[in-house]
Amino acid sequence: MSEPTLSTLLAALGGLDAANTIAAYCARGPVSVREFLTALLTENRLTTARGPTRRAIENDAYACLMQLAATYPQTFLNEVRELPATIDRAEVVSALTKIPGADAAELLLAALAHRKGTIRWHALYALLSRGQVEVAPLLAKLLRDRDGAVRETALEGLRRWGIADDLPALVAHAARVSRFDLDTVLDAIEALCTRAGRPLPSVHPGARLEVFTVRGQVTIEVPRSALVSAGDPLGTVDGEPLLAPCDGVFIAADSDSEHTRVTLRRLVP
Structure with a gap:
């Protein structure tokens, strides 16, 4: 040609x-x-x-x-x-x-202030996908964003990187969402409290997350929010089956350079 x-x-x-x-x-x-x-x-x-x-x-x-x-x-x-x-x-x-690199991250961070919610969401999703922890201090504020997709993605970031100072914003957010959206807020609260060594606040019904760490090449084959039973395949680790340890809902598989942290929400009465 x-x-x-x-x-x-x-x-x-x-x-x-x-x-x-x-x-x-x-x-x-x-x-x-x-x-x-x-x-x-x-x-x-x-x-x-x-x-x-x-x-x-x-x-x-x-x-x-x-x-x-x-x-x-x-x-x-x-x-x-x-x-x-x-x-x-x-x-x-x-x-x-x-x-890769700091220059692209700088442009993405700046785009979080864009007037269009679609652009703010794409920028935030990109930062989380890249593992840019620099966005972590901004996540609690983004729970008040006008765009629902931005708020939802900020919750995902807080589940991964939130600290004790973010807890009041999450508790306040729990009071604003519908009961259909509450589980993701509670997941973020529990993950944060576990990391920070804090007790669960009264808004939370009690520990529900099952978190386990695996090393190797992880491929997840179930969608987020998939309902699984104990022993069901979630995907593979170095080609071998990765099995669900309990009945629950698949939440996420968060990877870094050393391992992958798999999170399920246990089914409780």
Whole structure:
């Protein structure tokens, strides 16, 4: 394939040959980064498509962004800084997730103050996915965010990284949520109290979490909130079955460089 222009790329998005065209476009060099980011901000097929093809075009545009970010990470960061309006695009924020280092984390942390809830959520989700503990001091405040997805993701962060000082905010949040959403708040409270060596507050019905640690290559094969019985496979560790130790609900598998911490919520009367 000859070297594609931006127009050639835009015409190919959503079509059968999009993957090949994206690969050839990204191979043109770092100049493609600014060109494509600029296209996200101007009127063209990326921004005006409607109907059933829009989703296909958006998916291919996201694939192109991810490939550009992976191939030219520093250029991608520099261009996003120089074109701050690109942070208005959720797919750009998501692409930053794949760029390691403090510079990308700085942009994601700044995006937590964005006016759009969708952008704040993408930034927070990215920070948690990257294991950026720098966001931990901000999580309790994010429980009051206007966007429900941001609040839910902040709860996940507090379950993983919350400290004793975050407990009052979690207890207050428990009083604001519906009973259908209460379990995730209680999970975060219990995990925090266990880490901090604190007794469970009166809002909590009693210890319910079953947490165990495994080492090795862990693959989880059940979705979050899946109902499992003792002995059911949760996934594998180094190819061997990882079995549920009790009846319960699968909550999470949190990995770091040394081990994976698996959490279930036991079924109680």
